[in-house]
Amino acid sequence: MIGWAIRRLGQSLLVVLLMTLVVFIGLNAIGNPMDILVGEDLNQAERLAAIAHLGLDKPLWQQYLLFLKGAVQGNLGQSFVYHEDAMRLILQRLPATFELAFCALLLAIVLGVPLGMFAGTYPDHPLSKILMASSIVGFSLPAFWVALMMIMLFSIKLGWLPASGRGETRELFGIQWSFLTLDGLQHLILPALNLALFKISLVLRLTRAGVREVLPQEYVKFARAKGLSPVRVMCMHVMRNTMIPLVTVLAMELGSTIAYAVVTESIFAWPGAGKLILDSINMLDRPVVVAYLMVVVVIFVVLNLIVDGLYYVLDPRVRAQVKP
Amino acid sequence: MSQVSVTPVKAPVFKPQSPWRRNLDEFKSSPVAVAGLVVLLTIIAIAALAPWIVFQNPYDLMQLNVLDARLPPGTANVDGGYTYWLGTDGQGRDLLSAIIYGLRISLWVGIGSAVIAAVLGTLLGLLSAYVGGWVDALLMRLVDLLLSFPVILMALMILAWLGKGVGNVMLTLVVLEWAYYARTARGQALTESRREYVDAARGQGIGAWRIVVGHILPNCLPPLIVIGALQIARGITLEATLSFLGLGVPITEPSLGLLIANGFQYMLSDEYWISFYPGLALLVTIVAINLVGDQLRDVLNPRLQR
Numbered sequence: 001m002i003g004w005a006i007r008r009l010g011q012s013l014l015v016v017l018l019m020t021l022v023v024f025i026g027l028n029a030i031g032n033p034m035d036i037l038v039g040e041d042l043n044q045a046e047r048l049a050a051i052a053h054l055g056l057d058k059p060l061w062q063q064y065l066l067f068l069k070g071a072v073q074g075n076l077g078q079s080f081v082y083h084e085d086a087m088r089l090i091l092q093r094l095p096a097t098f099e100l101a102f103c104a105l106l107l108a109i110v111l112g113v114p115l116g117m118f119a120g121t122y123p124d125h126p127l128s129k130i131l132m133a134s135s136i137v138g139f140s141l142p143a144f145w146v147a148l149m150m151i152m153l154f155s156i157k158l159g160w161l162p163a164s165g166r167g168e169t170r171e172l173f174g175i176q177w178s179f180l181t182l183d184g185l186q187h188l189i190l191p192a193l194n195l196a197l198f199k200i201s202l203v204l205r206l207t208r209a210g211v212r213e214v215l216p217q218e219y220v221k222f223a224r225a226k227g228l229s230p231v232r233v234m235c236m237h238v239m240r241n242t243m244i245p246l247v248t249v250l251a252m253e254l255g256s257t258i259a260y261a262v263v264t265e266s267i268f269a270w271p272g273a274g275k276l277i278l279d280s281i282n283m284l285d286r287p288v289v290v291a292y293l294m295v296v297v298v299i300f301v302v303l304n305l306i307v308d309g310l311y312y313v314l315d316p317r318v319r320a321q322v323k324p
Numbered sequence: 325m326s327q328v329s330v331t332p333v334k335a336p337v338f339k340p341q342s343p344w345r346r347n348l349d350e351f352k353s354s355p356v357a358v359a360g361l362v363v364l365l366t367i368i369a370i371a372a373l374a375p376w377i378v379f380q381n382p383y384d385l386m387q388l389n390v391l392d393a394r395l396p397p398g399t400a401n402v403d404g405g406y407t408y409w410l411g412t413d414g415q416g417r418d419l420l421s422a423i424i425y426g427l428r429i430s431l432w433v434g435i436g437s438a439v440i441a442a443v444l445g446t447l448l449g450l451l452s453a454y455v456g457g458w459v460d461a462l463l464m465r466l467v468d469l470l471l472s473f474p475v476i477l478m479a480l481m482i483l484a485w486l487g488k489g490v491g492n493v494m495l496t497l498v499v500l501e502w503a504y505y506a507r508t509a510r511g512q513a514l515t516e517s518r519r520e521y522v523d524a525a526r527g528q529g530i531g532a533w534r535i536v537v538g539h540i541l542p543n544c545l546p547p548l549i550v551i552g553a554l555q556i557a558r559g560i561t562l563e564a565t566l567s568f569l570g571l572g573v574p575i576t577e578p579s580l581g582l583l584i585a586n587g588f589q590y591m592l593s594d595e596y597w598i599s600f601y602p603g604l605a606l607l608v609t610i611v612a613i614n615l616v617g618d619q620l621r622d623v624l625n626p627r628l629q630r
Contacts, residue, residue: 140614142564142581144581144584145603145606148584148587148588152599152600156591156594256474256476259473260476278569289484296477
């Protein structure tokens with residue numbers, strides 16, 4: 001177990017290192033940030049001084065080593081635009097993005113799992129057929145367009161829900177959260193639902209497929225024959241075995257939800273990391289882009305590790321493989 | 325001796341059925357999928373014949389009249405020549421014409437990049453399976469890495485680097501999509517290469533590449549076709565999303581995503597149609613492709629074959 005964990009951890013660190021290289025080289029190919037940051041009225045000497053100040057005069061490999069050294073210390077440079085620590089900027093905005101992504105995932109589970117269980121248990125019921133058809137539409141819906149339509153319907157026409165910003169926030173553990181106030185919750189509903197649409201379809205289909213695969217198994221018949229109540233069979237025997245693929249996909253989906261929040265945040269003016277990164281790409285604010293990418297890469301790698309760990313807990317077969 | 329009359333037993337007629345014919349018959353078993361295919365073919369035909377269908381060329385600024393900007397659906401244009409069935413956008417473009425031209429770009433980008441990615445990915449996948457060793461290890465680790473990160477994130481990075489443009493969007497999609505084909509082609513090729521027909525071909529002294537391309541590749545095609553269909557839908561959605569964010573196609577040749585983005589600013593003044601109809605066109609196209617793709621997956625899946 002420990003050897004396995006160390007090997008997994010080593011692989012993960014290698015991926016992170018590789019991504020720093022890719023991100024760094026890729027971003028250095030994007031135009032010269034000096035053209036945007038420095039006004040044209042500067043003379044040559046002032047220009048060179050500014051370049052030296054930002055460390056852009058050193059050769060690329062030296063810049064990369066300096067960047068790596070800084071990254072290990074959690075320092076990814078100053079934002080060219082905000083003149084603040086890039087890492088701190090990202091971390092300040094990250095809770096808002098996390099809040100949105102978690103709510104979206106929660107919605108996907110709360111709606112997708114029961115509906116998927118229903119569609120899997122009664123595959124010929126008309127409601128199941130409607131659910132499956134709508135899940136194809138759910139997969140196909142362009143999320144950004146749905147977001148606009150939601151704003152038009154619920155905010156402009158009906159005036160039920162606000163369409164931009166986080167609303168009133170309250171502090172918990174030194175971080176501002178929207179879900180703790182009524183106003184904040186109202187602001188959260190539309191963006192979270194928008195981000196969740198695709199996931200609801202995904203969870204529904206996965207749960208249905210899992211239930212349909214598990215139901216004809218011998219152990220389910222045996223559990224029924226033992227006289228266990230249908231609810232108990234469903235929860236203890238069917239769901240436990242359906243959970244395994246679901247957990248993997250959901251953990252990975254959390255990562256992609258954070259990434260896709262870029263779109264949702266920019267439409268609903270949700271002040272999270274996604275909106276920051278979009279602005280930073282447009283302004284060629286290299287350190288912020290790099291910091292964001294590094295944070296997302298680390299989140300992904302950590303999620304991957306957690307998934308493997310969960311596999312270990314949920315699936316006795318994996319435990320049996322790893323132990324010897 | 326009495327004559328024994330032998331009634332000739334009619335041998336059961338075995339009509340050889342080509343795989344195309346069989347697959348087509350199976351495809352027709354789902355009316356929803358057939359409807360999807362009909363809609364899809366209609367959309368492709370409309371997009372291909374766009375210049376002969378629409379009232380105005382939405383990219384020709386000379387034909388646009390700013391006085392006609394933001395007219396609601398069903399209004400006649402100022403000169404009285406024709407009716408704007410779906411209204412006009414902020415620049416006075418006939419929205420129906422703009423949507424049809426936008427569809428052209430969306431389909432071109434989606435299908436074009438899927439085809440290039442399919443050829444490239446399949447070749448690399450076959451190469452990986454055939455050569456093995458460190459080439460295989462390197463290619464497959466690259467595939468793992470590409471597939472483990474969210475597409476939108478990679479796309480943002482690549483386009484931030486390359487800049488706007490139809491060609492750049494296609495390049496981005498190819499970079500993101502080839503890995504799916506490569507992984508599938510490699511897996512299929514490895515399974516197929518252990519089959520007896522490959523041994524037979526080898527025994528006949530047929531060259532290695534001819535075996536790979538002429539014998540193994542055709543048997544790898546079914547799953548690749550399914551991936552292709554779904555990748556086209558994903559590619560079109562991604563292109564629309566990127567254009568919506570202002571990172572995709574240039575503003576002079578709006579695709580559906582950019583049309584929707586342009587309508588965003590007018591939505592607050594209740595001029596819904598500028599965003600609504602291009603999105604509807606996008607939705608119908610993608611649903612049609614997904615329906616066809618879903619049915620293809622069932623038809624071409626050997627485990628489900630009767």
